[in-house]
Structures are given as structure tokens and as C-alpha cells.
Amino acid sequence: MAEVKLINVWKQFGDFTAVKDMNLHIKDGEFMILLGPSGCGKTTTLRMIAGLEEPTKGQIYIGDKLVADPEKGIFVPPKDRDIAMVFQSYALYPHMTVYDNIAFPLKLRKVPKDEIDRRVREVAEMLGLTELLNRKPRELSGGQRQRVALGRAIVRKPQVFLMDEPLSNLDAKLRVKMRAELKRLQRQLGVTTIYVTHDQVEAMTMGDRVAVINQGQLQQVGTPEEVYDRPANTFVAGFIGSPPMNFMDATVTEDGFADFGEFRLKFLPDQFEVLREKNLVGREVIFGIRPEDIYDALFAQVKIPGENMARALVEIIENLGGEKIVHLSIGDVTFLGKFPAESRVQEGQEVDVVFDMRKAHVFEKGSGKAVF
Template sequence: MVTVRLVGISKGWSGVKAVDNLSLDIGNGDFVTLLGPSGCGKTTTLRMIAGLEDPDDGEIYIHGKLVFSASKGVNVPPAQRGLGMIFQSYALWPHMTVFDNVAFGLVQQKLSKDQINQRVTRVLADVELEGLAHRYPSELSGGQQQRVAVARMIVVSPELLLMDEPLSNLDTRLRMQMRASLKRMHQETNTTVVYVTHDQEEALTMSTGIAVMNKGKLEQYASPEEVYERPASKFVAEFTGNPQTNFIDAEVVDGRLKIGDRFIGHIDGDALPNAVTLSFRPEAMSIRQESTPNTLPATVYATLLVGASVLVYVHIGNIEAVIRAERGSKFRGNQEIWLEPDWTQVNVYSPTTGRRLDYAVRG
């Protein structure tokens, strides 16, 4: 069952399309993230679902009901769309304590005092505010106010929840904790969530589906695994993953891939192009100490220790790339190494359109 359906919605200002002919189906119980850089149209899309912005064209359905249609003159007010919203502005009631702010929706639902106490206490513990229940918003930091806003919405378990970068003001540790809390809430309540962020790590770790947007258009809508492992375009490949993916241009000569003056693999398919762009994640290359068939020469120029791995920055000819190596790996500046691709993790793109090509590559 589809909870939210967007059919060809568009929105523009002064001749600039913020959202351009966007169609999207979000299923019941899905956690879908609208992911993209600033200005890509993701927040505008969320506000149109909420009813806070009117599309110029298209239709919006929520729970099977038409709530907006430019051509049919339908525009259901936000309060009647059956959804909850958390935006970057906290909108807390200043005259209420933290506990009362969070409990407000439960009071409206006429739950018993015991039920309210139990649910509010639990959600305040989830967001690490249990010791601040009797404080007022003016006595809290910005990050604490943001957590109150999140707690106030998730405690009522709405059927549809819209969230616009709700974790943006939190430090790294709290952001990780809140991701876990939101994911648990989603799993326990089966709430349908539409979540906006520019943080690809948030999208990849929390979502059941990711809609990657760029300049108002939908680049790819797929599972986190599909978005990471088989990005539909160079934009998606570059925007997802940390560090970013590596791109290398290659000639296609009689079904073989040529980088510089070195043949490094094969490409299979009909009507092969003369050139392609290869994309490989930092973990998709292994470092070798000597040349073997299908390896690329590279020169180390820097290394960074990052948790359980080492990031090795190299030059491949005049191209900069980064390789993920095991913790404890030792390299020195200007060291010559050889790189061997894991062809199962390499994607092929058109150098002109930037779209992924369905050619098979191998060693």
C-alpha cells in the first residue's frame, strides 16, 4: 500500500524550478530519505507534502486520498492531511516544561496519566533528556531544544511523519544516538517517515529507500544498498559514500579497458563505446607491492588513520584517488604501489551523460 504518492509535481520561483516534474511512491511503513545538496528541492518537496507550499503542477495523494491537484482545484489544509512534522525550527511552547511539551500530543489523545508518564519517560531517555524534564525551553541549548522537538513528535507515533534535518544541530555522539532511536521508533511503530537531509551517512544508515535529488530532479530512487553499490549516475556515485568515490576515464579498445598506456581489464556488451568512466569506491581497490596483470601504478602522497582503517591518498598519473587499507598498513610519501580493482564493485558511466551503463567489466 502506498502512503504518499507524488505525481509530476513542480514548483518554481522567478523562472527557476526548485522541483521539476517529480513523481515518487512511498510505501506504508517505509523510511524514505530525500537526499541531496542544498538547493536541490528536497525541503520544498517535503513542504509540498505537508501542505505548506502549493505545487505549480501535479498531484499529491496521502493514504490514497487526493490532497492536492493543480488541475482539479484540490488543496487539503495541512491540519487535515493526517501527518506529523518536525522542521529545523523547533516551535516549542515556551510556557511549558520539557515534559509537558513532549506530553502535549498524548494529552490530546486522552491517554491516562500512567500511560503518558511511561511513554514520555521512555522517549526522554531515548533522546538523553530524562534529567531535564522540568526545565523550560529557554533554559535549554539549541541542541537540547531540537531533541525535545523530535521527542514530542515521535512519542505520539503518527502514521506519517515528515522530518526536515532534525539532527542538524546535534554533536556527533548525540547524532548517532538519535539515529538509533529514530530507527528503533520506526521499526516498533511501522510509522511511514519522509526524512530530509544532505548527510549521506544518515540516509544510508537509517532509510529503507533513498530518493537522491539534484537541481530539482530525481536522480535515483532505490534501497540504500542499490544507491551505494550501483549508483544510477556519476552525481549519485559522487554524492554518496565517505570518502567520495574515485573516477577514472578509460579508452575501450577491442573490448579491453585502457587507462593511460596500460590495459587493465575487459568490458563486455553490444555496441561498446569508445570511452567510459569507471567508478570505484575506496574499498574496491587492493594495494599490491609489485606489478601484476590488471594492476594500475600509483604514487602515495598522504595517509590518514580513520578508525579501523587507513585512507591512502594516491596519484594515478594526473588523477587523485583514495584507497581504504587495513589499520596498521604503513606507507610513506612518494612510495610506488600497484592497485588491483575488485571488478564486482566497479561501475561504468557515460563520460558525456554521466548515467550508468549496463556493461559488465572484469579482469
């Protein structure tokens, strides 16, 4: 086990910057998720930790060991970094049995035969592969193959696991199951794990902490609750949560309202205090609120404080069975609400909606930085 540290790490491909000044400290035994849209630099970051890419600038530590520092000419090759990787395309050796696939990294390291046998069987037991040890990969389902690939990675008990979207080619149901299995396995082994995904549900359910990346730049690192409840900027706020947070242009009024032109919502006293301190009274801001924090007034279960009701037109309803995603508009301000299945809203009709102002966010216009 070991901590992993990236200090001011950059990666250039020609004049394209794939990773910009990344600072990330992954604690011993932690399950850290790298989350971000396609092309944001997740795989590149993971490959630098693995030693498959050399950073252009900066330092990478695994445990106490400096494994990469181009300025000092230090670059430790992958085989000497004591890491195990599972990639999206987990190529198994097709001519080898499950047993031999899992045993392979140990054979490579000349581990004695009886110890190999013991460890392969232990890992197979853990992953529910005991009955399948004599099969070839082509005789396995996708999920079973996935577990063999995981088995091959964990049989070695490395200091760090690096996983790049390892569940991406499983069907939805199997993915949910494997998510839980992987999480349990990581807890059990206690090995520091860095896990790449662009799936925010995977990130929120599996990670101890989530590092959100956009265009090669780290946006925020925090627990799933932190990045959901207190996003650092509009990118994180919009990336985490489904459907995404509503963003609405507003002006902060002298008497403590968010003014949207067509309607107004009153800030809570402590929120207005913060806006006043930051000199945002009279200024334009971005107001953010999640669809789940906008209620059909008939179904607002708790007494939500504040002057926070408005009449909206129901444009479109997406019925998801357990809930309804309702596209709403007030004048030319549009937003989504997540209503319970029992809500009787109809397309083309009006509905009173309640905004839970306790859950409201304000972001600076321009920078997109969170005020609260």
C-alpha cells in the same frame, strides 16, 4: 499509517524550478530518506507533502486521499493532513514544561485530560524523558530538547511523520545515538516517515530506502545497498560513499581493457559483453571505482581476478587511524585508495595497487548514465 504518493510534482518559485517532475511512492510504514546537496529541493518537497507549499503541477496523495492537485483546485491544509513534522529548528515553547510541550498538540485537539496524561507519559517513557517532565526547555541539553520535539511530534500518532534534518544541531556523538533511537522508534511505531538529510551516512544507516535528489530532480530511489552498489549515474555514485568514487576517463579497447593511456585494466568477461552490446567498444567512457575497492597489493586479502594491477605513485597520505586515505597517481591519472592502517606506503614512493574489477563501474560519457 498511510502511503504517500507524489505524481509528476513540480514546484516553481517565479521562473526558478525547485522541484522537477518528481515521482515518488513511499510505502505504508516505510522509512524514506530524501538525500541531496544543499538547495536540491528536499525541504520544498517535504513542505509540499505537509501542505505548507502548494505544488505548481502534479498530484500528492496521503493514503487514499488526494491532498494536492492544482489542476483540480484541490489543496488540503496542513491541519487536515494528519501529519506531524519535526523541523531542524524545533522551537519548543520556552515558558512551558516538557510535559506541556509534549501535551500541546493533544490539548489543541481537545483530547480528554486523562488520555493526554496517559499518552504524554507513554511517549516520555519511550524517549527517556520521564525524569524531565517538569523541566523547562532552557534546563535541558540539546539532545534532550531534540527528544522533546520528537515527543511532541509522535504523541499524536499521525499517519505520516515528516522530519527535516532533525539531528543536524546535535554534536557528532549524540547524533549517532539519536540516529539509532529514531530508527528504533520508527520501527516500533510503524508510522510512514519521510526524513530529509544531506548527510549520506544518516541516509545509509537509517533509511529503508533512499531517494537521491539533485537540482530538483530525482536521480535514483533504492535501498541503501542498491544506491551504493548500483548507482544509476555519476551523480549518485559520487554523492554516496566517502571518500567519493573515483572517476577516470578511459577508452574501451577491442581486446577488453579499460585504457587510461598510462595503464590498462582488463574488464571481466561479462562486463566486456555488456560494453560490446551497448556499442561502447572503441569509445570513451567514465570508469568508476570506489577507494575501498583499490588495494595495496601486499594487503589484497582475496585473490582478485583479472589483469588488474598497476604501479602508482603515493602523493599524499591522510591517516585516519583505522585506515589510510592514499592519494595515488599514474602519470596524470589520479585517484584515491582506502588502505588498512598497517599498509606501509610512504609519500613519494611507489606502490603496486590492485583494482577489484568486480566492483568497477562504467558510465556513459556525457549523460553520466550507468552502464554497470
